[in-house]
Amino acid sequence: xxxxxxxxxxxxxxxxxxxxxxxxxxxxxxxxxxxxxxxxxxxxxxxxxxxxxxxxxxxxxxxxxxxxxxxxxxxxxxxxxxxxxxxxxxxxxxxxxxxxxxxxxxxxxxxxxxxxxxxxxxxxxxxxxxxxxxxxxxxxxxxxxxxxxxxxxxxxxxxxxxxxxxxxxxxxxxxxxxxxxxxxxxxxxxxxxxxxxxxxxxxxxxxxxxxxxxxxxxxxxxxxxxxxxxxxxxxxxxxxxxxxxxxxxxxxxxxxxxxxxxxxxxxxxxxxxxxxxxxxxxxxxxxxxxxxxxxxxxxxxxxxxxxxxxxxxxxxxxxxxxxxxxxxxxxxxxxxxxxxxxxxxxxxxxxxxxxxxxxxxxxxxxxxxxxxxxxxxxxxxxxxxxxxxxxxxxxxxxxxxxxxxxxxxxxxxxxxxxxxxxx
Amino acid sequence: xxxxxxxxxxxxxxxxxxxxxxxxxxxxxxxxxxxxxxxxxxxxxxxxxxxxxxxxxxxxxxxxxxxxxxxxxxxxxxxxxxxxxxxxxxxxxxxxxxxxxxxxxxxxxxxxxxxxxxxxxxxxxxxxxxxxxxxxxxxxxxx
Numbered sequence: 020x021x022x023x024x025x026x027x028x029x030x031x032x033x034x035x036x037x038x039x040x041x042x043x044x045x046x047x048x049x050x051x052x053x054x055x056x057x058x059x060x061x062x063x064x065x066x067x068x069x070x071x072x073x074x075x076x077x078x079x080x081x082x083x084x085x086x087x088x089x090x091x092x093x094x095x096x097x098x099x100x101x102x103x104x105x106x107x108x109x110x111x112x113x114x115x116x117x118x119x120x121x122x123x124x125x126x127x128x129x130x131x132x133x134x135x136x137x138x139x140x141x142x143x144x145x146x147x148x149x150x151x152x153x154x155x156x157x158x159x160x161x162x163x164x165x166x167x168x169x170x171x172x173x174x175x176x177x178x179x180x181x182x183x184x185x186x187x188x189x190x191x192x193x194x195x196x197x198x199x200x201x202x203x204x205x206x207x208x209x210x211x212x213x214x215x216x217x218x219x220x221x222x223x224x225x226x227x228x229x230x231x232x233x234x235x236x237x238x239x240x241x242x243x244x245x246x247x248x249x250x251x252x253x254x255x256x257x258x259x260x261x262x263x264x265x266x267x268x269x270x271x272x273x274x275x276x277x278x279x280x281x282x283x284x285x286x287x288x289x290x291x292x293x294x295x296x297x298x299x300x301x302x303x304x305x306x307x308x309x310x311x312x313x314x315x316x317x318x319x320x321x322x323x324x325x326x327x328x329x330x331x332x333x334x335x336x337x338x339x340x341x342x343x344x345x346x347x348x349x350x351x352x353x354x355x356x357x358x359x360x361x362x363x364x365x366x367x368x369x370x371x372x373x374x375x376x377x378x379x380x381x382x383x384x385x386x387x388x389x390x391x392x393x394x395x396x397x398x399x400x401x402x403x404x405x406x407x408x409x410x411x412x413x414x415x416x417x418x419x420x421x422x423x424x425x426x427x428x429x430x431x432x433x434x435x436x437x438x439x440x441x442x
Numbered sequence: 443x444x445x446x447x448x449x450x451x452x453x454x455x456x457x458x459x460x461x462x463x464x465x466x467x468x469x470x471x472x473x474x475x476x477x478x479x480x481x482x483x484x485x486x487x488x489x490x491x492x493x494x495x496x497x498x499x500x501x502x503x504x505x506x507x508x509x510x511x512x513x514x515x516x517x518x519x520x521x522x523x524x525x526x527x528x529x530x531x532x533x534x535x536x537x538x539x540x541x542x543x544x545x546x547x548x549x550x551x552x553x554x555x556x557x558x559x560x561x562x563x564x565x566x567x568x569x570x571x572x573x574x575x576x577x578x579x580x581x582x583x584x585x
Contacts, residue, residue: 028533030533031536034530034534035482035534035537035538134481241528242484243483245483245484245485249480249481295486
């Protein structure tokens with residue numbers, strides 16, 4: 020089937036329309052599983068009709084009409100069985116909206132609200148962030164269960180079960196397929212942004228598995244971010260997240276060295292950074308800041324990325340600006356990891372003693388007590404301050420906490436390099 | 443994958459733009475189409491190009507460099523505008539192009555060309571050469 024050009028064209032049209040189709044059908048049936056089935060039935064109808072009649076002028080409206088007609092047939096059958104007259108009366112009302120012209124008008128009026136509604140439903144806080152990510156990739160991204168399983172290094176059965184559970188939880192909670200209004204919007208939007216960034220990070224910094232990065236997930240997260248920025252152009256944190264992802268993704272070509280090892284930022288070949296993505300990121304960040312969102316957690320993280328992106332060479336990095344951004348970030352996103360990064364930034368801007376003072380202030384945080392990067396950063400500050408013996412001890416302490424052999428070897432090598440110098 | 447989408451020039455587009463109700467309508471339609479591309483998350487970049495009478499060519503032959511002023515004769519091979527899209531595959535790119543409103547007042551053509559991706563280069567050129575290549579692209583982008 021896939022080899023036939025007409026069928027391939029129909030399937031490409033379907034892929035383009037699928038998310039909006041499911042969104043419209045889910046809003047009508049209030050059942051995302053049913054909406055997916057109806058969308059699939061609409062595709063089958065197109066595969067039968069279009070090779071004979073040609074692709075219609077408004078394929079999206081055609082598919083939506085086909086799906087909605089089937090939804091009503093289903094409702095009618097259910098109603099006939101139960102002889103619920105009220106239900107039948109309601110269908111007649113629905114039926115009036117079934118002509119293609121009406122649906123076309125509806126689609127022209129719809130400024131993407133239906134798709135947004137689907138995104139907000141799939142990212143609803145009643146389900147876990149991992150399940151939200153899988154459901155969003157399936158419904159909005161159009162990825163197959165197999166593709167999602169591969170991306171999350173899981174098996175198909177587990178992902179399929181996760182998606183099914185998520186759909187049931189959404190149905191049980193009676194989640195509306197709409198964009199929340201007023202005070203409800205902020206926490207729900209935060210949940211959407213969390214999911215998109217989780218998908219991005221899953222692609223950007225894979226925590227396990229043979230390849231360290233899975234760029235297709237990054238591309239999908241960026242696409243979701245661009246969709247959201249297109250549909251919610253006045254939300255600064257949407258633009259902040261988009262800026263953050265575009266700038267981080269600009270480094271993908273420089274991030275893996277020969278043999279597949281990660282290349283740390285200062286050692287990256289900056290000529291390999293994607294300047295188009297950097298420009299897009301800086302533009303989105305400027306828009307977020309112009310909307311008064313410069314102090315949002317995503318916008319601040321994007322601004323940090325922008326400092327690196329602007330530096331032509333690692334030694335040109337504006338560390339004072341970065342230190343200042345971390346001072347602001349810790350106010351809106353307090354976390355021990357932010358504190359540690361802040362200490363590193365201050366050490367680069369104001370000298371190793373400044374870093375040491377900050378890192379010693381957080382060393383007792385429960386979350387950081389077995390966190391290897393903390394003693395590793397301390398070791399680095401001490402070494403730069405010429406206190407080699409203390410630096411050696413710090414690197415050894417870090418090595419003892421290291422999560423994998425490669426990291427441990429690296430830290431032990433740093434410890435060994437401290438001998439024979441001053442201190 | 444990324445594709446470059448070229449709007450090919452026509453006799454009319456080579457004359458430059460003269461204000462008319464048709465042209466105005468085309469701008470409105472094209473604006474709507476661009477908005478759709480943005481909302482679908484596929485538009486990465488795009489612009490319209492001035493007629494080739496504003497352009498120049500440099501001809502290469504061994505050590506010689508000859509500058510040729512526009513306009514250029516082979517109108518149908520000239521480019522009047524471009525987009526850079528991020529799409530799943532060529533089929534999807536074709537379907538999006540079909541939705542484009544007529545880009546010119548008369549008959550015209552749009553050409554879709556996939557970009558080389560990192561994977562395509564992996565076996566072709568050594569990393570150092572790829573880095574130099576990227577460096578050149580970056581300097582162009584910086585201008």
